[in-house]
Amino acid sequence: MSSLTIPEKCGVMLLPDSVLFPHGAMPLRIFEPRYRQMLEEAVEGDCMFCIGNLIGSNDSDPETSCAPIGAIGLIRASREAKDGTSNLLLHGVIRVQFKKWLGEKPYPYAEIRPVMDTTLASQEEASYLDRLRKSMNRALSGFPSEVNEQ
Numbered sequence: 001m002s003s004l005t006i007p008e009k010c011g012v013m014l015l016p017d018s019v020l021f022p023h024g025a026m027p028l029r030i031f032e033p034r035y036r037q038m039l040e041e042a043v044e045g046d047c048m049f050c051i052g053n054l055i056g057s058n059d060s061d062p063e064t065s066c067a068p069i070g071a072i073g074l075i076r077a078s079r080e081a082k083d084g085t086s087n088l089l090l091h092g093v094i095r096v097q098f099k100k101w102l103g104e105k106p107y108p109y110a111e112i113r114p115v116m117d118t119t120l121a122s123q124e125e126a127s128y129l130d131r132l133r134k135s136m137n138r139a140l141s142g143f144p145s146e147v148n149e150q
Contacts, residue, residue, distance in 0.1 A: 004093060005046070010072060011038040012050040012098070012108040014062060020051035020071040020092045022117075030086040034107040039078065039086055047075045050096060050112065062101045062108045069115060072096050 013028070013035055020026050030039050042049045053067040073090035080086045095115040102109045 004048075004074065006072060006094065006096070006112070006114050007046055007048065008111060009102065009109065010048060010050050010096075010112050011042060011105065012052045012062065012066070012070065012110050013038070014052045014054045014066055014108055016054040018051060019053055020073050020090065022071060022092045022094050024092040025076070026051065026073065026090045026092070028088050028090055030088065036084060036086070038105070038107040039075075039088070042075060043078060048072055048093070049075075049090075050098075050110070051090070052098065052108065062098070062110070066098065066108070069095055069097055072112065072114075 018026075030036055038049055050070050050072045052062065052070040054065055055067050056065055071092050072094060073092050076089045076091045078086055078088035095117075096112040097115050098110045099113050100111040102111065
């Protein structure tokens with residue numbers, strides 16, 4: 001399976017109280033003209049756009065109304081209705097930081113940077129697992145042996 005290339009600039013759909021998680025799915029109905037154009041351009045290009053969480057005021061400046069971290073998604077399926085609206089399924093790929101908002105499109109458009117998940121160093125992780133295992137054994141020691149065997 002080939003890896004996806006995350007674009008440096010991408011369209012962003014701003015939604016209140018909505019978060020797209022990596023590997024999560026988000027069904028969407030696209031009806032606003034600006035987002036119809038964004039969808040059309042995404043389908044003609046890399047089939048990706050971002051979801052940004054609208055916070056605070058609903059003003060038109062994403063710099064002040066959007067959370068700094070969102071996610072980029074891949075369009076898995078899209079169907080356009082006769083009235084021009086579309087239903088689609090967006091699959092979350094990776095979290096992104098909105099570095100700079102660009103005013104060159106009629107929809108929110110930003111320079112983005114992938115945000116990698118942080119993981120514990122293997123030695124630290126092993127230490128936590130060992131402590132967890134010991135705690136579980138202590139907790140199970142008072143139960144009958146049949147419980148401990150499972």
